[in-house]
Amino acid sequence: MSKYVIAAFIFWVYGSAMSFAQDKNVLIIFIDDLRPELNSFGANYIHSPNIDSLNARGRGFSRHYVNAPSCGPSRYAFLTGQYGLEYRGESNQSLFKRAEGVNDENVSIAPSMPEWFRNNGYTTVSVGKVSHHPGGRGGDNWDDSNISEMPNAWDKHIMPVAEWESPKGAMHGLANGKVRTPDNRDIIEAVDGNDKSYPDGHIAEEGLRQIDALVKGDKPFFLAIGLIKPHLPFGVPKKYFDLYENVEIPPALHPEKPKGKTTWHGSGEFMNYNRWGKDPREDKDFALKLKKYYAACVSYADKHVGDIIQKLKETGADKNTIVVLLGDHGWHLGEHSIWGKHSLFEESLRSPLIIYDPTMQNRGEMSDAIVESVDVFPTLCELTDLPTPNFTKGTSLIPILKDAKASGHEAVAIKAHTTTIRTDQYRLVQHKSGEVELYDHNTLEGEVLNIAEDHPETVRRLKKLIIGKMGKKAFVFAD
The missing domain is CATH 3.40.720.10 (Alkaline Phosphatase, subunit A)
Structure with missing residues (x-):
């Protein structure tokens, strides 16, 4: 009987070592x-x-x-x-x-x-x-x-x-x-x-x-x-x-x-x-x-x-x-x-x-x-x-x-008085003053042309995405 106990102990030690090695x-x-x-x-x-x-x-x-x-x-x-x-x-x-x-x-x-x-x-x-x-x-x-x-x-x-x-x-x-x-x-x-x-x-x-x-x-x-x-x-x-x-x-x-x-x-x-x-x-x-x-x-x-x-x-x-x-x-x-x-x-x-x-x-x-x-x-x-x-x-x-083609998500970033979100197509930037930047990366202009004024619904949608990721404090500095 003792040899089985010894064998079990050796297996446990070896198994633990193998587990740690991994x-x-x-x-x-x-x-x-x-x-x-x-x-x-x-x-x-x-x-x-x-x-x-x-x-x-x-x-x-x-x-x-x-x-x-x-x-x-x-x-x-x-x-x-x-x-x-x-x-x-x-x-x-x-x-x-x-x-x-x-x-x-x-x-x-x-x-x-x-x-x-x-x-x-x-x-x-x-x-x-x-x-x-x-x-x-x-x-x-x-x-x-x-x-x-x-x-x-x-x-x-x-x-x-x-x-x-x-x-x-x-x-x-x-x-x-x-x-x-x-x-x-x-x-x-x-x-x-x-x-x-x-x-x-x-x-x-x-x-x-x-x-x-x-x-x-x-x-x-x-x-x-x-x-x-x-x-x-x-x-x-x-x-x-x-x-x-x-x-x-x-x-x-x-x-x-x-x-x-x-x-x-x-x-x-x-x-x-x-x-x-x-x-x-x-x-x-x-x-x-x-x-x-x-x-x-x-x-x-x-x-x-x-x-x-x-x-x-x-x-x-x-x-x-x-x-x-x-x-x-x-x-x-x-x-x-x-x-x-x-x-x-x-x-x-x-x-x-x-x-x-x-x-x-x-x-x-x-x-x-x-x-x-x-x-x-x-x-x-x-x-x-x-x-x-x-x-x-x-x-x-x-x-x-596992799959390089798998989808990602939105990415957010902050400065002291400013918050931004980057989606596959857009970048939205919200300033403390309430002013907004919106850029369309599907266009040649990219982050050169601010289109926020012409796309209010997109601005609202992206602001909701920011709040969903960061909470309402994301705009704590907004007037």
């Missing part, structure tokens, strides 16, 4: 200010072989929309699965304001995505710029361990500052430890140096170390690595800029400043850099040069993505690790006479999203379905067999992972 890890790769400026997303002048390879093995979403056109609130939505209407006036401080509630015993705050995975048995680690501050801390130099941007989320949250000395210094760092100052802030830079001439080289290297350590752990891991480029300034090792020496890059479409009420702005973040008296809104040659530097930054980020994916393969973790790669929002390269983000035009709100699951079928086909950043939280829960919390606002993308 637990899926999660790797998030965040790339700051990355619009769909990738070869596999239609920009055939871009050198992005590593991201393109991931796209070929996973599912790319050509119409992924972020839920805010700025780093902080966009990352808030992705990392919490919620729109963050209560923090819409906080901009890049959204997660810090949420943290105040997390630390208040009298306030109930739903867990973030990494916290949810941590509570369900995962080791959670962030490296680089995952939340708004690289490393996820507050304080004058963003390195105060007593001020966490995402309390309870991470077992480790790491920002290798190297010669830049602080996360704040590295965030806008120029080459080889130079920190941006009022007197030292060139908009473009190419240096003869290696990949660690800029902070991303150190972030990626630390990410590789964390993968090595995590695969040896006794729990599945949730690892997020945040790269800073192509965020301003457009500085890169020269070898990446050389890739574009003889490359034709098309000028921006519809570069004129829009008429009427819009979320156009004067590109203040961009214009505050040293441009040697040049304005790309007026100087076409300078505009094209800037586009080449942006492209070079994309290629620099792509190199690090390749190193990260290669490390997964070397450790064997690629066989059971889900990979999500995305840009935190888009970026205007002159469209609508904007250089930057912060608008509610397509260029600010559309960013690449790629999801790779080693068990998925029908890989490589691009999805044209409309999806939004809050959809990733429930999707990852379903892919890892974790319970999906009822507080998430997104819709699981599993049907689209």
Whole structure:
């Protein structure tokens, strides 16, 4: 009889080990200010072989929309699965304001995505710029361990500052430890140096170390690595800029400043850099040069993505690790006479999203379905067999992972005083003043011609869709 007990015990141990071996890890790769400026997303002048390879093995979403056109609130939505209407006036401080509630015993705050995975048995680690501050801390130099941007989320949250000395210094760092100052802030830079001439080289290297350590752990891991480029300034090792020496890059479409009420702005973040008296809104040659530097930054980020994916393969973790790669929002390269983000035009709100699951079928086909950043939280829960919390606002993308032709839904986004919805055909923008923009993407004019005045029924219908997704607070600022 005892031998059957022993056999049963061995089977239980072996079976448990096999079950654990099938637990899926999660790797998030965040790339700051990355619009769909990738070869596999239609920009055939871009050198992005590593991201393109991931796209070929996973599912790319050509119409992924972020839920805010700025780093902080966009990352808030992705990392919490919620729109963050209560923090819409906080901009890049959204997660810090949420943290105040997390630390208040009298306030109930739903867990973030990494916290949810941590509570369900995962080791959670962030490296680089995952939340708004690289490393996820507050304080004058963003390195105060007593001020966490995402309390309870991470077992480790790491920002290798190297010669830049602080996360704040590295965030806008120029080459080889130079920190941006009022007197030292060139908009473009190419240096003869290696990949660690800029902070991303150190972030990626630390990410590789964390993968090595995590695969040896006794729990599945949730690892997020945040790269800073192509965020301003457009500085890169020269070898990446050389890739574009003889490359034709098309000028921006519809570069004129829009008429009427819009979320156009004067590109203040961009214009505050040293441009040697040049304005790309007026100087076409300078505009094209800037586009080449942006492209070079994309290629620099792509190199690090390749190193990260290669490390997964070397450790064997690629066989059971889900990979999500995305840009935190888009970026205007002159469209609508904007250089930057912060608008509610397509260029600010559309960013690449790629999801790779080693068990998925029908890989490589691009999805044209409309999806939004809050959809990733429930999707990852379903892919890892974790319970999906009822507080998430997104819709699981599993049907689209199974069939690239499956339909999507509407996507919404907010600014402090403005709300927008994107459907398959239209974009509606509602301003605090009550003024409305309506654009028809089935026309050549797209987001150049506001047709709201001639289509009041469509405006009313789309406003109802916004309320259906976000509630009446979506228009809390409307007069």
